[in-house]
């Protein structure tokens with residue numbers, strides 16, 4: 001069997017760290033099985049869906065390196081859905097209901113007041129022809145519910161194990177609203193059948209939907225795909241993420257300078273037994289994926305962990321992966337510059353600060369002019385290389401008697417104007433003999 005998975009976002013907002021997980025998990029599973037990954041834009045809600053959000057979703061996936069093999073858009077496919085709806089109406093599985101939202105709410109409250117589950121009572125199935133005519137004459141329009149069969153729906157969930165839902169514990173799902181628009185439930189099943197989706201992988205907030213959708217697959221004469229429901233993310237305080245989603249969007253991470261591979265590495269491993277470690281490229285990330293590694297408990301997301309992972313990723317990044325980006329920033333220090341400063345950056349753009357320090361002009365900090373004079377006298381001749389630092393500090397130590405921090409810190413302050421920073425051994429040749437002389441003399445250079 002060919003594995004075909006899909007990521008099916010509704011373009012009613014940006015992708016954030018929570019709904020990126022189904023994207024990554026579907027992508028990893030398809031890649032690890034040599035299968036295909038589909039992007040499906042679930043835009044049946046035409047009022048809330050926008051082209052801008054749909055494009056934003058594609059831009060985010062592209063930025064992350066999560067390519068898709070093919071795509072479809074539900075708003076292009078209404079004809080197909082209409083044809084299926086006609087059939088379901090004809091067979092009586094789809095039935096018209098006329099309750100208003102207020103009436104349904106009152107029913108629910110009454111049921112809850114009596115300690116009953118708030119399941120739709122199917123009152124609409126009892127309506128006579130005459131009553132229906134009268135309701136329509138009042139100007140009411142029908143919404144359409146799918147009649148579930150009263151039996152248990154069972155499946156072996158690839159994350160949660162054996163699942164069984166009594167259909168009688170579910171309300172007959174509304175598939176078509178009174179204005180004729182579709183909820184996602186039916187189009188999703190129709191598409192999953194047509195695009196031969198082998199595995200539906202989504203968050204565990206969809207478990208009850210799966211109970212109803214399996215019956216829809218069966219009503220349409222199809223074998224349901226395999227299902228996997230992954231755990232959800234909560235904030236570090238244990239609360240749901242919904243309140244802070246704006247600041248947790250993929251585009252806001254991009255704007256903050258977080259590397260795509262930090263986001264992917266984090267989202268691919270959080271909530272699983274795999275360690276959260278940085279992956280340098282997307283190629284290897286699917287190799288370790290397995291459904292059994294996903295935990296059942298909610299996973300805590302902490303943005304500081306993502307930032308830490310981002311720094312770790314950069315600290316270990318090979319020059320070949322960043323050379324073009326350095327050039328684009330006008331940084332010509334090459335591999336030795338990158339290797340010197342990478343351990344001292346948290347986001348990539350920090351390299352510009354170190355390049356400015358190398359190139360100058362900086363304001364050197366001279367705390368002891370006599371010491372700096374002695375250091376200048378001991379400076380090896382141009383050109384400085386990676387041995388110069390050792391030779392130089394040996395000579396300064398001999399001349400002044402300073403050692404340890406008392407030896408290195410005044411040199412760092414004079415050469416960089418900073419208290420902390422990359423290894424001076426490699427920084428020294430990058431700064432170069434001329435600027436070192438000027439800075440030791442207290443000149444801005």
Ligand code: GLU
Nearest residue numbers: 008009010042184188202
């Ligand atoms: N559009 C649905 C959602 O975003 C898709 C759910 C599914 O994967 O079936 O929740």
